[in-house]
Amino acid sequence: xxxxxxxxxxxxxxxxxxxxxxxxxxxxxxxxxCSLTEQGFLFPRKGIRALQLGLKQSLAGxxxxxxxxxxxxxxxxxxxxxxxxxxxxxIRRYLTKVYDWTGLxxxxxxxxxxxxxxxILVLIAVIAVGYVKHFETEALMKFGHLFEQLVILAVFGxxxxxxxxxxxxxxxxxxxxxxxxxxxxxxxxxxxxxxxTQNRSLKCETGSFRWFEHFLIVxxxxxxxxxxxxxxxxxxxxxxxxxxxxxxxxxxxxFTFHFIIGRLNKKREVTKYSHPSxxxxxxWLFLLGFTAFIVRVLIDTNLIDNNLWxxxxxxxxxxxxxxxxxxxxxxxxxxxxxxxxxxxxxKKSALKRQGAI
Amino acid sequence: MEEPRIxxxxxxxxxxxxxxxxxEHVSKELEKLPDVIISRDYKYMCSDPxxxxxxxxxxxxxxxxxxxxxxxxxxxxxxxxxxxxxxGLNPYLFEMANIREQDSWVHTDRKxxxxxxxxxxxxxxxxxxxxxxxxxxxxxxxxxxxxIGGGIAGLTAxxxxxxAGKKVYLVEKxxxxxxxxxxxxLTFPFMNSVQQMLNPKIEKVINHPNIELFLETRIDEAFGxxxxxxxxxxxxxxxxxxxxxxxxxxxxxxxxxxxxxENYGYGKLPDVVTSSEFERMLKEGKIQTNAxxxxxxxxxxxxxGSRNSDFHEYCSRTCCMTALKYANQLRSALPxxxxxxxxxxxxxxxxxxxxxxxxxxxxxxxxxxxxQKDNLPKIRKADSKHNFEMLIEINDKLSGVTVDVPxxxxxxxxxxxxxxxxxxxxxxxxxxxxxxxxxxEKHPKLDPVATTTDGVYVVGSxxxxxxxxxxxxQARAAAARILASISFGSVEVEVTTAVVNxxxxxxxxxxxxxxxxxxxxxxxxxxxxxxxxxxxxxxGTCGSTCPTGxxxxxxxxxxxxxxxxxxxxxxxxxxxxx
Numbered sequence: 001x002x003x004x005x006x007x008x009x010x011x012x013x014x015x016x017x018x019x020x021x022x023x024x025x026x027x028x029x030x031x032x033x034c035s036l037t038e039q040g041f042l043f044p045r046k047g048i049r050a051l052q053l054g055l056k057q058s059l060a061g062x063x064x065x066x067x068x069x070x071x072x073x074x075x076x077x078x079x080x081x082x083x084x085x086x087x088x089x090x091i092r093r094y095l096t097k098v099y100d101w102t103g104l105x106x107x108x109x110x111x112x113x114x115x116x117x118x119x120i121l122v123l124i125a126v127i128a129v130g131y132v133k134h135f136e137t138e139a140l141m142k143f144g145h146l147f148e149q150l151v152i153l154a155v156f157g158x159x160x161x162x163x164x165x166x167x168x169x170x171x172x173x174x175x176x177x178x179x180x181x182x183x184x185x186x187x188x189x190x191x192x193x194x195x196x197t198q199n200r201s202l203k204c205e206t207g208s209f210r211w212f213e214h215f216l217i218v219x220x221x222x223x224x225x226x227x228x229x230x231x232x233x234x235x236x237x238x239x240x241x242x243x244x245x246x247x248x249x250x251x252x253x254x255f256t257f258h259f260i261i262g263r264l265n266k267k268r269e270v271t272k273y274s275h276p277s278x279x280x281x282x283x284w285l286f287l288l289g290f291t292a293f294i295v296r297v298l299i300d301t302n303l304i305d306n307n308l309w310x311x312x313x314x315x316x317x318x319x320x321x322x323x324x325x326x327x328x329x330x331x332x333x334x335x336x337x338x339x340x341x342x343x344x345x346x347k348k349s350a351l352k353r354q355g356a357i
Numbered sequence: 358m359e360e361p362r363i364x365x366x367x368x369x370x371x372x373x374x375x376x377x378x379x380x381e382h383v384s385k386e387l388e389k390l391p392d393v394i395i396s397r398d399y400k401y402m403c404s405d406p407x408x409x410x411x412x413x414x415x416x417x418x419x420x421x422x423x424x425x426x427x428x429x430x431x432x433x434x435x436x437x438x439x440x441x442x443x444x445g446l447n448p449y450l451f452e453m454a455n456i457r458e459q460d461s462w463v464h465t466d467r468k469x470x471x472x473x474x475x476x477x478x479x480x481x482x483x484x485x486x487x488x489x490x491x492x493x494x495x496x497x498x499x500x501x502x503x504x505i506g507g508g509i510a511g512l513t514a515x516x517x518x519x520x521a522g523k524k525v526y527l528v529e530k531x532x533x534x535x536x537x538x539x540x541x542x543l544t545f546p547f548m549n550s551v552q553q554m555l556n557p558k559i560e561k562v563i564n565h566p567n568i569e570l571f572l573e574t575r576i577d578e579a580f581g582x583x584x585x586x587x588x589x590x591x592x593x594x595x596x597x598x599x600x601x602x603x604x605x606x607x608x609x610x611x612x613x614x615x616x617x618x619e620n621y622g623y624g625k626l627p628d629v630v631t632s633s634e635f636e637r638m639l640k641e642g643k644i645q646t647n648a649x650x651x652x653x654x655x656x657x658x659x660x661x662g663s664r665n666s667d668f669h670e671y672c673s674r675t676c677c678m679t680a681l682k683y684a685n686q687l688r689s690a691l692p693x694x695x696x697x698x699x700x701x702x703x704x705x706x707x708x709x710x711x712x713x714x715x716x717x718x719x720x721x722x723x724x725x726x727x728x729q730k731d732n733l734p735k736i737r738k739a740d741s742k743h744n745f746e747m748l749i750e751i752n753d754k755l756s757g758v759t760v761d762v763p764x765x766x767x768x769x770x771x772x773x774x775x776x777x778x779x780x781x782x783x784x785x786x787x788x789x790x791x792x793x794x795x796x797x798e799k800h801p802k803l804d805p806v807a808t809t810t811d812g813v814y815v816v817g818s819x820x821x822x823x824x825x826x827x828x829x830x831q832a833r834a835a836a837a838r839i840l841a842s843i844s845f846g847s848v849e850v851e852v853t854t855a856v857v858n859x860x861x862x863x864x865x866x867x868x869x870x871x872x873x874x875x876x877x878x879x880x881x882x883x884x885x886x887x888x889x890x891x892x893x894x895x896x897g898t899c900g901s902t903c904p905t906g907x908x909x910x911x912x913x914x915x916x917x918x919x920x921x922x923x924x925x926x927x928x929x930x931x932x933x934x935x
Contacts, residue, residue, distance in 0.1 A: 053756065
């Protein structure tokens with residue numbers, strides 16, 4: 001059964017940051033210049049073609065968009081100014097909608113109003129909880145800590161894991177990728193290694209500083225999560241943990257601040273085009289690190305009881321981040337990208353077994 | 358015959374010849390030959406000082422034969438003819454040896470190339486001994502012009518000539534003027550209305566005092582030669598005799614019938630239409646399916662009958678841009694419809710065309726690229742579960758995926774091909790046709806409107822598929838050529854023609870059959886062949902086929918050619934001894 005050409009898909013992608021799609025006349029320069037593309041995983045041109053023809057199955061079944069780290073070299077050298085890098089980015093945003101079983105990811109991309117209402121609802125809910133707890137510092141902090149653990153569990157268990165399975169279904173099962181069982185096991189190492197290091201992006205032309213910044217933020221973010229959720233940073237008296245929290249919290253907000261400045265300056269290809277979802281991601285990550293840092297400072301200076309509103313703000317930021325941005329926003333890119341590398345590894349093993357590469 | 362006094366000039370052509378041929382040595386060697394009075398080498402013989410050298414030598418040394426060994430006579434024979442005329446010598450007492458294209462440019466061994474140059478020049482010297490002085494002749498020109506075809510090209514040429522005050526006979530086989538252009542709504546790439554351009558032209562032609570218009574008229578064979586043609590034209594039952602000096606053929610072309618391409622189902626699927634049929638829809642302002650609905654998916658298929666060895670190998674040249682024009686018109690008429698362009702290669706040459714391509718691609722048009730050789734798109738009826746009429750299976754070259762394109766209306770961009778009666782007209786006016794039945798111009802680059810028959814010009818799409826600006830340019834070019842010849846009043850005709858020795862001619866008429874210019878006729882009374890020296894181009898075909906040696910080609914007599922061969926095969930030494 002042939003795929004049906006569907007021009008309406010382009011109309012849909014307009015809501016995911018797509019601007020123009022027909023400027024590309026398929027010279028292939030982008031694929032030739034990309035340092036990450038390889039036999040069996042040819043991008044960005046092939047993805048652009050699938051987008052131009054509206055081939056939903058081809059787009060949904062491909063891991064290629066996630067293998068790109070957006071160095072922007074294809075866009076810089078494109079003879080038609082077709083902006084392949086941003087086209088890839090639009091496809092990635094669209095894919096988060098495709099994988100998401102709840103439909104909320106798509107809704108938030110398509111409707112700024114829905115996203116706004118979501119943020120307001122979470123804000124009201126947090127203030128309501130504060131009201132119920134009579135705005136008592138200790139009770140609120142206890143609730144906050146419990147809330148963090150529950151959200152992580154719920155978001156992973158109910159939303160992200162099913163979505164990853166959906167992605168697996170679309171890219172491996174439906175594409176009839178027959179990888180050897182051993183690849184599923186050895187691939188796990190790839191997955192873990194990439195989650196922490198994202199070292200594939202080192203191959204990009206943008207250089208090692210961009211990678212280092214990303215690496216520090218990822219490590220900082222994961223460590224901050226670990227310190228606050230598992231080591232209970234806000235309630236601990238252990239000096240080492242307190243200082244560790246300060247360091248990783250500082251890393252997160254200092255480097256995300258640098259990212260925000262970059263997006264404002266628009267000097268590099270990668271920072272030129274900012275979709276609302278990109279802004280939300282960097283700003284909330286900054287707020288997350290920054291408010292956590294301030295709250296701990298207030299605790300250490302015993303000013304927290306008089307400034308509880310700051311903790312409430314921190315809680316609002318965390319709740320919005322955890323309930324809205326992590327499962328349905330740009331945060332998922334981090335997850336899907338890592339799993340795409342795992343699935344691509346499976347596909348590569350299958351291709352090798354067939355002797356295709 | 359006077360004693361030959363030969364001047365030989367060996368050209369360096371800068372380093373073009375001199376680097377591979379020892380020109381100084383060659384010219385010195387040749388000076389030793391009998392009858393060679395002067396032999397020189399010079400940097401550029403074609404330059405003014407080079408020509409002056411020859412003129413001076415002719416005058417001072419009483420030379421009566423000249424040999425220049427340089428480049429191809431195609432390039433500079435005329436230059437030296439003029440120099441000889443200046444010196445008071447008949448230009449036919451001249452021969453050129455081509456030691457550049459035939460020697461220095463194609464050899465790598467200097468010694469051998471030098472020897473070859475000597476041979477070539479020896480041949481020329483031997484030939485020029487036997488050259489005779491020939492007198493140029495000219496004939497008066499009838500200032501009237503016959504134009505065949507009333508399309509945009511014919512109309513333009515007619516107005517151009519008539520406005521210059523000269524008489525035009527415009528013959529059109531249908532009952533109206535305008536040709537294919539009259540069926541077109543807007544032109545690419547600037548979307549101008551054809552009616553607005555064409556109607557004033559037609560009006561002016563009909564009312565022009567210098568244009569005599571014959572509608573629903575066909576022409577019979579034209580006899581005569583440049584400046585003096587005549588023919589009979591047939592209008593209903595009436596026959597009219599016309600006399601004229603020049604002919605413009607502007608018979609245009611016709612569109613390809615896609616019924617023979619099974620994949621497209623033209624004639625079977627009611628909503629598969631040709632570009633001409635769609636153009637009619639546009640003119641009527643009603644784009645609808647056969648059932649009378651607004652189409653929601655419109656697919657345009659390019660190259661139907663073009664660029665495919667099963668039909669026509671050539672590119673029909675106008676269809677790609679017409680297809681883009683359709684996409685634009687469809688986008689305006691049906692803003693919500695999905696428009697698909699299935700093309701083999703996008704031929705977007707010409708002013709404003711690449712820009713049109715880019716602008717169209719930005720109007721939400723989906724482009725698909727198919728393989729014109731092995732994988733033509735295939736149209737089939739869609740199942741009733743779909744909410745569109747047809748599905749087009751296309752192997753998209755750019756993704757390597759075979760996809761189905763939904764369609765309610767399919768437009769086939771049909772090829773443009775020569776008229777079925779192109780051969781008839783070609784025979785009537787004496788122009789030749791290429792394999793695709795388009796008329797052949799005299800030179801594809803340097804003489805694109807004239808033909809090998811003097812006084813006959815081909816303009817517009819009868820020569821090859823063309824858009825309106827190209828047809829109009831050709832028409833104006835041909836008109837300018839004709840007006841120039843009319844204003845000159847007479848025309849020079851070839852003198853290196855064939856002549857029949859009536860005493861030797863046996864009347865076998867072999868020569869009549871082989872002559873490509875129909876220049877030979879048979880004199881029943883004398884029972885010999887007669888050459889019309891005005892039609893004869895001096896190609897020599899008759900001379901070489903004549904079994905009795907009765908036909909002599911002036912300037913290429915047996916004596917001249919055999920001596921040349923003798924010279925080519927000899928060496929300087931042998932000739933010296935002789």
